Amino acid sequence: GNSVTQMEGPVTLSEEAFLTINCTYTATGYPSLFWYVQYPGEGLQLLLKATKADDKGSNKGFEATYRKETTSFHLEKGSVQVSDSAVYFCALRSLTGANSKLTFGKGITLSVRP
Amino acid sequence: DVKVTQSSRYLVKRTGEKVFLECVQDMDHENMFWYRQDPGLGLRLIYFSYDVKMKEKGDIPEGYSVSREKKERFSLILESASTNQTSMYLCASSFGGTGYTFGSGTRLTVV
Numbered sequence: 001g002n003s004v005t006q007m008e009g010p011v012t013l014s015e016e017a018f019l020t021i022n023c024t025y026t027a028t029g030y031p032s033l034f035w036y037v038q039y040p041g042e043g044l045q046l047l048l049k050a051t052k053a054d055d056k057g058s059n060k061g062f063e064a065t066y067r068k069e070t071t072s073f074h075l076e077k078g079s080v081q082v083s084d085s086a087v088y089f090c091a092l093r094s095l096t097g098a099n100s101k102l103t104f105g106k107g108i109t110l111s112v113r114p
Numbered sequence: 115d116v117k118v119t120q121s122s123r124y125l126v127k128r129t130g131e132k133v134f135l136e137c138v139q140d141m142d143h144e145n146m147f148w149y150r151q152d153p154g155l156g157l158r159l160i161y162f163s164y165d166v167k168m169k170e171k172g173d174i175p176e177g178y179s180v181s182r183e184k185k186e187r188f189s190l191i192l193e194s195a196s197t198n199q200t201s202m203y204l205c206a207s208s209f210g211g212t213g214y215t216f217g218s219g220t221r222l223t224v225v
Contacts, residue, residue: 034213043118043204043216044157089156101147102214106156 002027002103004090009108013080021075021108023064023090031092033057033066033073034102038087047075047088080112117141120205120217127224133192135220137205144209146188148172148180151202151219163188195224 007022025031032051036044048057053068064075073090090105121136139146147162149172159172161180169180177199181189188207192199202221206214 036216041218043218044206044214045216046213049213101159101162104157106154 002031002092002094004092004103004105006088006090006105006108010111011108012111012113014113015082016079017112019075019077019080019084019110021088021090021110023073023075023105025071025073025090025092027071027092027094027103029094030068031094033064034091034093035062035064035073035075036089036091036104038089038107040086044089080110082112082114085110085112118205118207118215118217120203120220122220123218125220125222127192127195127222129196129224131192131195131224133195133222133224135190135192135203135205135222137188137190137217138186139188139207139215140186141207141209141215142185143207143215144185145207146182147206147208147214148178148188148190149204149206150174151204157204160190195222197224200224 003026005024034049035047037047038044048059050057050066056065062077064073087107087109089107091102093102118139127133148160149157151157158174160178163169163182179191200223202219204219205217208214
């Protein structure tokens, strides 16, 4: 079945540091890949997505590249801000099968210090 | 923008009570989902629905049921609440193969 594995957290960084959050997946077919972000006290919001191999999703300074050869979709940002403190979820949706369910990773908490 | 509205942000209920969590979306989405979110466990799918009056079990349906009488509304029901159902509950909707839109969540405490 489908699964998403995220690196263990939490992660604490100083402002302007470089961020990498690892995500690898197992899926049948050719899945679409997503990063969601959850700010404190809120629901999840779509941060970025990629629908095929070598696609790069980007938004708000965050980027992730769909790597089929390594089954990975790592999230990166060159210079984090305090306002990026949130929980980040990697997810996939397999294009095979009769439905469009998302499979989520366990999430990782990012805290950014001023 | 699609809006998914969950009726309560915080709820406190007693053990054994019947609890209704309501979710409404305003963009005619076919698909609706209920997840619970717990520390260290991420999001776990409880039930989902692809159409009115249709429902399918997710990964952890035990102790829950759902109702979808109208396309825009998807209700999660705890028939007899227990303390191990204390959690954050998230509703989401989607159209076809698009990404999900989530509500703000309901934090339920069962005492």
